[in-house]
Amino acid sequence: MLPEFSRVREQLDTQQREFFTSAVRMYSGVFRDAGYSVMHEGNGLVSYYDDLVHTSPMKKMTASFTLDIAEIKNNPLLIYEHLLAMAKEMADQQVSMSVQTISEVTELVGNKHVSKGTVTPEDIFAIYEKVEISFQPNGQPNMPSIVAGELMGAQINAALLQIKENAAYTQRFQEILETKRMQWYDRENNRKLVD
Amino acid sequence: MIERIIENWLTNSSERSFQLPFCYLLIQDGYTIIHLTRHCGMEWGKDVIAIDPEGVPTGFQLKDVKGGRYKLRDWQQDINQFYQAIYTPLTHPSLPLHDRHRSVFVLNGDMDEEAFNAIHVQNEQWRKQNLHYKIEVIVKGQFLDMAFRNKDHFVPTELADFKALLEFRIDSGDQFLDKKKFSDLLTAIIHKEDITKQGQRRALSSGALLCALALTNYSEKKNHWAVIEGWTIYQTQLLGYCESTGTSLASCKEELRLTEEIITNSLIDLCEEIKGHQYLYVGNLNQDAFVYKYRVTILMGLMAYLGIRKYLSADLIDVQLEDIDEILARHAGDMIIWGEASISFYLCVYWYRKVRGASADGDKLLIQVVDNILGLILTPSLAFPDLYYDAEDTILLRLIVSPEQMNGFLNRRSAYTLETVIHLAALDNMREALTQRWNPISKVQVEYFEMTNKQDFYKWRIPNGQHVTKQLKETQSWAALVLQAQQVDEQKLPDTWLANAAFIPLLLLVYPHRFKREVILWFNAHLQQQLSREPYHRLAQS
Numbered sequence: 001m002l003p004e005f006s007r008v009r010e011q012l013d014t015q016q017r018e019f020f021t022s023a024v025r026m027y028s029g030v031f032r033d034a035g036y037s038v039m040h041e042g043n044g045l046v047s048y049y050d051d052l053v054h055t056s057p058m059k060k061m062t063a064s065f066t067l068d069i070a071e072i073k074n075n076p077l078l079i080y081e082h083l084l085a086m087a088k089e090m091a092d093q094q095v096s097m098s099v100q101t102i103s104e105v106t107e108l109v110g111n112k113h114v115s116k117g118t119v120t121p122e123d124i125f126a127i128y129e130k131v132e133i134s135f136q137p138n139g140q141p142n143m144p145s146i147v148a149g150e151l152m153g154a155q156i157n158a159a160l161l162q163i164k165e166n167a168a169y170t171q172r173f174q175e176i177l178e179t180k181r182m183q184w185y186d187r188e189n190n191r192k193l194v195d
Numbered sequence: 196m197i198e199r200i201i202e203n204w205l206t207n208s209s210e211r212s213f214q215l216p217f218c219y220l221l222i223q224d225g226y227t228i229i230h231l232t233r234h235c236g237m238e239w240g241k242d243v244i245a246i247d248p249e250g251v252p253t254g255f256q257l258k259d260v261k262g263g264r265y266k267l268r269d270w271q272q273d274i275n276q277f278y279q280a281i282y283t284p285l286t287h288p289s290l291p292l293h294d295r296h297r298s299v300f301v302l303n304g305d306m307d308e309e310a311f312n313a314i315h316v317q318n319e320q321w322r323k324q325n326l327h328y329k330i331e332v333i334v335k336g337q338f339l340d341m342a343f344r345n346k347d348h349f350v351p352t353e354l355a356d357f358k359a360l361l362e363f364r365i366d367s368g369d370q371f372l373d374k375k376k377f378s379d380l381l382t383a384i385i386h387k388e389d390i391t392k393q394g395q396r397r398a399l400s401s402g403a404l405l406c407a408l409a410l411t412n413y414s415e416k417k418n419h420w421a422v423i424e425g426w427t428i429y430q431t432q433l434l435g436y437c438e439s440t441g442t443s444l445a446s447c448k449e450e451l452r453l454t455e456e457i458i459t460n461s462l463i464d465l466c467e468e469i470k471g472h473q474y475l476y477v478g479n480l481n482q483d484a485f486v487y488k489y490r491v492t493i494l495m496g497l498m499a500y501l502g503i504r505k506y507l508s509a510d511l512i513d514v515q516l517e518d519i520d521e522i523l524a525r526h527a528g529d530m531i532i533w534g535e536a537s538i539s540f541y542l543c544v545y546w547y548r549k550v551r552g553a554s555a556d557g558d559k560l561l562i563q564v565v566d567n568i569l570g571l572i573l574t575p576s577l578a579f580p581d582l583y584y585d586a587e588d589t590i591l592l593r594l595i596v597s598p599e600q601m602n603g604f605l606n607r608r609s610a611y612t613l614e615t616v617i618h619l620a621a622l623d624n625m626r627e628a629l630t631q632r633w634n635p636i637s638k639v640q641v642e643y644f645e646m647t648n649k650q651d652f653y654k655w656r657i658p659n660g661q662h663v664t665k666q667l668k669e670t671q672s673w674a675a676l677v678l679q680a681q682q683v684d685e686q687k688l689p690d691t692w693l694a695n696a697a698f699i700p701l702l703l704l705v706y707p708h709r710f711k712r713e714v715i716l717w718f719n720a721h722l723q724q725q726l727s728r729e730p731y732h733r734l735a736q737s
Binding site for chain 2: 042048
């Protein structure tokens with residue numbers, strides 16, 4: 001047997017796994033700080049939303065890279081570059097799966113909104129009217145994050161800018177926010193045991 | 196190699212650790228085991244009581260000589276114990292009426308000729324006096340012969356399992372048991388495929404031998420919790436075998452009874468050990484301070500379970516409930532909810548309080564559990580590991596892992612256990628306490644695992660099933676909540692369930708991830724039913 005340096009390799013393996021996990025999180029954008037549950041058993045997910053049911057079969061994510069021995073011989077640190085690239089690939093798949101699941105659930109519960117052409121402030125209002133917004137004890141709203149591709153992102157930003165700069169839109173936005181605040185208070189007050 | 200392992204194991208075993216394998220070898224040879232001793236001061240020279248294949252009651256006295264030789268002076272020292280074994284009748288409710296019994300002396304080493312001669316002379320003397328008394332001897336060679344005859348089923352044949360067995364054999368025995376590895380080891384032998392019915396039956400006994408062999412070092416170190424976990428895993432596998440093959444529990448009653456006896460004995464030994472401690476600290480306080488409360492939680496859960504077992508079990512268990520009361524009074528205040536896997540330990544204490552007629556204390560504990568779960572889940576800086584993380588995993592997570600790994604637990608806003616605990620509180624009519632807490636309760640997401648086949652219940656991990664999440668209602672009717680709590684779908688429980696009520700809490704302590712609403716509520720209803728028939732006074736009197 002050739003000298004294996006088992007202890008060193010074991011340490012490096014742990015370190016590289018942590019590096020990879022950390023990189024995946026870094027590339028996960030808005031999902032980076034989302035909580036997660038490990039699924040220890042079974043082969044599917046079922047989520048209940050009041051009387052509605054959403055099922056998700058297990059999906060496989062894969063990413064890989066190829067090492068060139070000659071290249072690695074000269075600079076072993078290149079491995080970390082490969083790991084970063086693989087983490088990005090993995091994160092993209094995760095984000096895409098998450099967005100797809102959110103999209104399915106949104107449609108299931110009737111919150112889907114279809115924009116007719118370019119995104120307008122009216123579209124943004126329609127979306128805000130459909131989602132639940134919670135508030136902090138000091139009254140600050142926990143505004144939902146918006147996830148979008150490059151093209152859609154630019155349109156949404158433009159619409160948000162219009163809301164900010166146009167007094168009528170700003171007024172409308174504030175009214176929606178107030179409605180949301182009242183709905184949140186109602187929800188909080190309704191969290192109770194009754195007869 | 197296998198022969199050498201068995202021989203090495205035997206010569207290094209104490210009476211405590213070779214007692215059970217010896218019993219299983221007796222079963223293979225057609226004996227029926229009636230009783231095992233705990234190796235306490237009341238052995239009366241009979242470590243094992245059995246009925247031989249001809250129906251003659253037989254008492255076995257085991258002696259550990261650490262593979263050495265039993266000398267004449269040893270015999271002279273032990274002679275009174277032997278006379279006790281011979282002259283005192285075997286008394287046990289399960290023994291048939293008899294006017295004579297066999298007395299067998301079992302050594303894990305060899306016997307010097309002088310000692311043999313002394314025994315022979317004594318036997319001859321009795322014979323000449325027309326007395327039926329006789330001392331029979333089994334020495335190491337005969338013991339090994341019994342083991343070798345069963346060696347094909349004594350150790351696993353797969354190389355991977357063989358490695359696992361060796362790992363258990365060289366383990367120091369003072370650690371927590373690696374339950375997954377242990378479960379895999381037993382699964383390989385008990386759930387062997389392509390095997391005849393007779394072979395399957397033999398595999399069950401062999402599983403027990405393997406279990407004893409793998410647990411030898413833990414047993415030697417008197418690592419009671421590891422021994423209890425090991426035998427609970429074996430019993431669970433046995434039930435799983437019956438469940439999946441449709442075999443009746445009656446056909447495994449010998450194995451089940453022996454396993455229950457060894458678990459009970461370990462629990463009693465643990466109780467005795469706890470009684471001897473003023474504080475439950477071990478070793479250097481610098482390190483022990485970080486693990487103390489976790490240890491206390493495990494021990495209190497086990498002691499409470501011992502009390503419940505005494506109440507529910509048909510056999511008389513040699514333990515005073517006042518001792519358990521005192522232990523709980525002294526230490527239970529130091530229990531900690533480290534994560535969801537600790538909830539079963541709390542529930543054992545809750546049920547024990549009910550058994551002792553202290554339901555108000557039990558209810559207080561239940562609300563403490565609810566508050567702790569809510570506090571851990573709803574405080575962003577606190578982590579709440581799920582059911583699949585035991586005490587040691589959790590300590591390591593909290594003290595050692597990277598913040599990246601911890602992040603998931605910090606943001607977890609769901610629980611496997613909360614809904615069930617709320618249902619228990621609803622059944623105890625704790626409306627006011629739940630009303631005060633419903634706002635935070637309704638913000639927690641409920642998680643549970645729905646297995647596809649209930650026969651899989653006894654497996655360590657189940658491949659087929661759905662991970663389910665749901666939200667509790669924001670506005671919840673009290674009447675509907677109580678109704679929900681009363682509804683238990685027994686169809687979701689294994690068929691072998693009803694016959695093993697006293698085993699259920701222990702299964703939950705060793706397999707915390709089997710904490711299922713139906714399991715907990717079924718057991719709770721069963722206990723309640725028993726209590727309404729035979730209240731705790733019966734125990735108080737005993």
